[in-house]
Amino acid sequence: MATIGIELCDAGIQTAAVDDANSPAPLEVPDGAGHTEWPGFCHAEGAKLVFGRGGEDNWLVHPRRVLHTFWARLAHEPSTLSNGTKLLSFSELSYFFLREYAARLKAAKSVDKIAIAVPSAYLKDAATEDEKVGLLLGMAGELKLPVAGLVDMACAALCDPRAHGFNPALPVVVIDLQLEGADITLCGTDGKLERKDFIHLPNSGYAHLLKLITGTMGNRFLRHTAFDILEDGRIEQTFFRQTKEFLLSDAPEWRYHINTATRGYEMTAKREQLAGDTHAFAQTLVQGLQTFLQQSPHHSEPCTIALTDRTGHLPGIETKLRTAGFSRLLRLPRGAAACGAARIAANRLAVPSDLADVPLEKSVPLTDTHRGATSLWEARLHKHRHTQSRLIPTHAIMEGVGHVLGTKPRFLIGLGELGADLVLPESFGAATDCTVPLLHEGGRLWFLDQGRAHGAAGISRTTIDAGDHLTIRCGQATANILFAHCPDFHSQHGSVD
CATH class of the missing domain: 2.60.200.20 (Tumour Suppressor Smad4)
Structure with a gap:
């Protein structure tokens, strides 16, 4: 029986497991097609709903039948997707997604208890927290998930033992990319790691980034080959997939290859080109960070900037941060919040008999976190x-x-x-x-x-x-x-x- 940590990020849900006294490790949860990616997409095929990678693979093929905002907009209000008889609410889509994911998780691992790292945007104010946390716990109860606790995603990410430790003498700012925006969380470290301030930057999300670079690379491909990827939605979707793999690979160059019924087209793209295409996106993110810290009553200099794996793949982001005066940078591993949540649950959380008693943690003891090595004083x-x-x-x-x-x-x-x-x-x-x-x-x-x-x-x-x-x-x-x-x-x- 394993303790499970779930990173509820719609850019890609991550999972980690702790077996016995071992450290948390990432856990691959394959879907029906064998894909282990779980982006927050849903594709409606009549009464059939396809989630995760299967939904994302239809984003540009059937754009009107694909939705990726249901986790960000978790609420009872109706979405634009129908199951053939009625429009489904955002909360219904989230529930169906979680139901399928949980079934696949239980097939992959025997589960003892679960801690969920929830998006920091869910906790931005009391009204939002009551609505979204209440709906999430209601889903967990309906699915009979043994939830031991909910943890702010930024705090959970800093508890991953695989990461390079942060300096506990300095405040930490975590930057994460969700599909619909960037989440920036300021954490204090006086005696405990505590969420102090937060801002959500709309239009700085992972979905916007992926569409941006697919478009710019597509235009470059058109100039190079005289072939327009927009000619067919399936070709555009194939090009999108290759672009996303290029972004996540951190490779210095990437060979695009598109086949049609009559011939193949190729283009080699450079990382420098990708950095140029994302310059304005990254600059906007850094400026949003600077403005947030200047206005926050809880900020003090110096501080550590922690980038989630999703944010760290943004070309040129570290250079721009250093240029802006942020010299202490920490890049977190993939699935850091999942591993951190699993570690917290394994160390000190138990499954309560009543879901109303499930703790929501916006702060954690420093003993839960992974701090940098230092001489004792x-x-x-x-x-x-x-x-x-x-x-x-x-x-x-x-x-x-x-x-x-x-x-x-x-x-x-x-x-x-x-x-x-x-x-x-x-x-x-x-x-x-x-x-x-x-x-x-x-x-x-x-x-x-x-x-x-x-x-x-x-x-x-x-x-x-x-x-x-x-x-x-x-x-x-x-x-x-x-x-x-x-x-x-x-x-x-x-x-x-």
């Missing part, structure tokens, strides 16, 4: 035995130099590359995630003891008074910081920000 606050009234410190003194604490809500001690206000010596270079945040709150200065975290309950914190000192150690490196009060400082300088 510790920070200890030593309280001074005060004989007089306790004074609020104005300065932190390290190696004989005083540093103004100011009145900003957060004062950070750590490595310079992490944007620290008080930079530790170079001997701390091995502690890549070493950050000690101090908080100004309620007229006091507080030390957050990250070594005494109590799960979701938060982090232990202690007031800092003048005369207290902080010791930070990493291996042989030690820093001693004395907190002092300068009586004339505020009268001479006023409020310091």
Whole structure:
């Protein structure tokens, strides 16, 4: 019996399984034709509905009989597809899709429990969350799926043990491409990985990207061969399939080959051409990211940008992000959210007796995540035995130099590359995630003891008074910081920000 993680992304549902004490691994779930891809497409052939790869293979052949928006628009409202007698709602199409997928999953693996990584757009506000999560759980109940939990897709993706770990001292921004738009999720890392902010960028989705490059490559093919792929829907669909395989291959070049009843046509395309065709698409995505972070009250610099596998295949995206000043990039493996969800469920989730009790997790303990390797470090606050009234410190003194604490809500001690206000010596270079945040709150200065975290309950914190000192150690490196009060400082300088 295996613990299953499902990545409910309509660009391609992914599955992972955990057997016994093993790490999560991708699980291939073949459809009736043997295809293991499950894009969120449905093709209506009278009363017969064909889902996944079979639906996508008819997208350009019978465009009016194919729909790919039902997962994104999960609701009771009617779609444009009919089963021959009535128009089917988006929720009905989603249910029929999930029913077929679940049957194929159970045929491929014996299932103990399931955790579903849900699209971040499902959780954008309370009304949307109630509607879409309620419908999803209703489907799971109807299909008798042993659901142990639902997890925000961005958080789940950062729990994949196959990925290169992220720096837990920095916020993480996850960029993912769904069929109908791009999802950008900002996750905080103070004590736990927590979804803090979100934006959905319409017209920046995977479906738009695929249609864009199929069109531009088709025009190039016409100029090269004098043959128009739009002459026949099936030929256009074949060309689409080759274009998608080119995109996902990351190959430097690709040979297109189209056969007709009379002859064959060929063209070699270069990766540079694909990058040129997607330049505006990628640039729009980066600009949307920049605007989102500038406007988000939860953002702080620097941060890590995590690209899902779908996003990472976008030509030139990493170069554009670095040019825009995002130097910390993390590319997640294929099916990262599925593996992350499976890991979370295997470690600590059980199937409740009532679907109403299925947890929806928008934050996970850092112990669930996969963080980057770093040397161990510790920070200890030593309280001074005060004989007089306790004074609020104005300065932190390290190696004989005083540093103004100011009145900003957060004062950070750590490595310079992490944007620290008080930079530790170079001997701390091995502690890549070493950050000690101090908080100004309620007229006091507080030390957050990250070594005494109590799960979701938060982090232990202690007031800092003048005369207290902080010791930070990493291996042989030690820093001693004395907190002092300068009586004339505020009268001479006023409020310091």
